[in-house]
Amino acid sequence: MSATAVAAAPLSERAQLGRALLGRFARRSLDVLVAIWIFSGAIVFVEPSPYELAFVLVLPVALLAGLGLYRSTVGLLAIIFLFTPFALIACFQVRYSSVTSALTFSLVTIFLLVTSYFVANFVAEAPGRRxxxxxxxxxxxxxxxxxxxxxxxxxxxxxxxxxxxxxxxxxxxxxxxxxxxxxxxxxxxxxxxxxxxxxxxxxxxxxxxxxxxxxxxxxxxxxxxxxxxxxxxxxxxxxxxxxxxxxxxxxxxxxxxxxxxxxxxxxxxxxxxxxxxxxxxxxxxSQDYDSGATGRFGRQGYAFELALDHPWGIGPAEFRNLRIVEEPHNVYVTVLHVYGWGGGFLFYLLIAVTLWKGFAALARPSPYRLLAIPLISTFAMLAGESAIIDTDHWRHLYLLIGLIWGVSSAMGQYESHAAGKRLLV
Structure with missing residues (x-):
């Protein structure tokens, strides 16, 4: 339609046409923006990092492009919604840090969880290409x-x-x-x-x-x-x-x-x-900081005992201000401190359900199984590595979670195509 014809059209039609053109532009630009966003994950000098800033552009474009939301990813969304209040409540338990810095930390975590939900639906919509x-x-x-x-x-x-x-x-x-x-x-x-x-x-x-x-x-x-x-x-x-x-x-x-x-x-x-x-x-x-009462493994025991005494958590960056200045370096203990018992349990649930979805995806023949093999092989080891290091702000952890949920959703939708051509990306 020419510019003259558009101008002459009724207001309602022009609005519909404008939305259609905007949606078409969003669909064409979404893949480029997602590629830039994923690449920016390699630049993490500061928080918020370019990864977060790039996602702020990706999300509205995805909504304009009409990104589909899938029933198979509702569980992930439910975990995010339930996790959020626990994470925010824990921020007000801080004694040594400012509430503002604690809120910033927890909001970054929630933001990263939202990226995993976006990735899950983005991949489920067109698994091979995306x-x-x-x-x-x-x-x-x-x-x-x-x-x-x-x-x-x-x-x-x-x-x-x-x-x-x-x-x-x-x-x-x-x-x-x-x-x-x-x-x-x-x-x-x-x-x-x-x-x-x-x-x-x-x-x-x-x-x-x-x-x-x-x-x-x-x-x-x-x-x-x-x-x-x-x-x-x-x-x-x-x-x-x-x-x-x-x-x-x-x-x-x-x-x-x-x-x-x-x-x-x-x-x-x-x-x-x-x-x-x-x-x-x-x-x-063997490293000196691994052993002893204040070593990596010794302080993890103290950190777990501390967590049991604080059901609402102690808030982000508080542990280092207590008896031992080093962090526990075990995300499964750290999340109890930072997000409280409720937030910690939901983090455990997120890891467990993602592992279950990943291994379930391997159990059924599908053209998408080759997409799942590197994902679960990486994520399973990362879940184990999390017992010796804090990973709750690792961007690629949440990317992996989203990719596994997305591929699992795709396999559920297209199980009838199990005999199709293998997807090797």
Whole structure:
């Protein structure tokens, strides 16, 4: 319709036409904005981070685009609604911090939960195309962070110290212990392409996997090292037993041996650098802060006892002002302090239901099962890692939750297509 015709149309028709044009523009721009948002997850120097700011643009555009809301994600929405009052009540229990800073912390948590609900519905609406979009953007972010962190560790970029902490690579993150685990999900999708893809996918997947492997290594996070290894083993086993045919199983066995040899060579090359070898020996050894009454595990016991005495919680950032200045570094204890018993229970429920949905998705044949394998292989290990570190503000934790709920919803809607073509993103 021409501009003249639009101007001549009745007001109601012009309003409808305007809404239609706005909706069309929103649908066209939504994928681009989501890709930018996912990529911004690699830049977490401050709170609120660019990730939060980018989502503020994504959400209204998604609503204008008519994003569907699915019955299968209502459980996730219910958890968010029930969690919110407990998290806010706990903010008013603080004694040493300001209520404003406590509210900011809890509102960020609620905000991140909302992102998981958005992702779940976004993926459920078009699982193949949108998972490819998200994985591609996440892979680009992981490669950017890995390369920057590695080059900074090797002192090959200007102002390298900005991207290091205690001699360990942190790239554009606050902490190496967040940087390392952030990289793992794209590496698992890359590994799956190595195992089942064509020659081109094998080459690119292998390159991505190795670059991310080096990035995880130079973070010198022991938890990230274990997470990477165990998630890789889980992807390998699940693909082998659930998806590979006889010919692919032979190929996987051969490639696994070759890949393991290549990783050993790469690791040996890294350890041949004296500074790398020294830090590796330090990090691989038992750390003083892990043991003793005030060590990581000792203070977790004290933190749990404290939590039992405060059903409404003590609020964010309060524990460090009490008898022990270090945080518990166990999210399953921390959430009881920060969000109270009710908020802590709902956080446990969120993790448990997400694990159940992920493993249930693996149990039924579907063209979407290859989307679920890297997700649950990463999330299951992240849930375990949360017992030794606080993860309740890790952006990729909530992204993983949303992706698992989204893929699970898609599998429930399209179970009749179980014999369809496998989706390898």
């Amino acid at each position: 998972m490819k979009l998200i994985v591609s953007a996440y892979t680009a972010a992981a490669l950017f962070a890995s390369i920057l962190g590695t080059l900074a560790y090797l002192r090959l970029v200007p102002a390298s110290d900005l991207f290091l902490l205690y001699g360990r690579a942190r790239a554009t993150f606050k902490d190496p212990n967040v940087f390392g685990p952030f990289l793992i999900l794209p590496a698992m999708f890359a590994l799956q392409r190595i195992l089942l893809g064509d020659r081109r996918q094998v080459i690119w997947g292998g390159l991505f996997y190795m670059v991310i492997f080096v990035g995880v290594f130079v973070s010198f996070s022991r938890a990230a090292w274990g997470h990477f290894a165990l998630s890789s083993g889980m992807v390998l086993a699940l693909v082998f037993f659930l998806e590979a045919n006889a010919r692919e199983k032979v190929r996987i066995l051969m490639m696994s041996l070759a890949g393991a040899l290549l990783l050993v060579v790469a690791l040996a090359g890294l350890l041949s650098i004296p500074a790398v070898n020294h830090l590796f020996e330090v990090r691989a050894a």
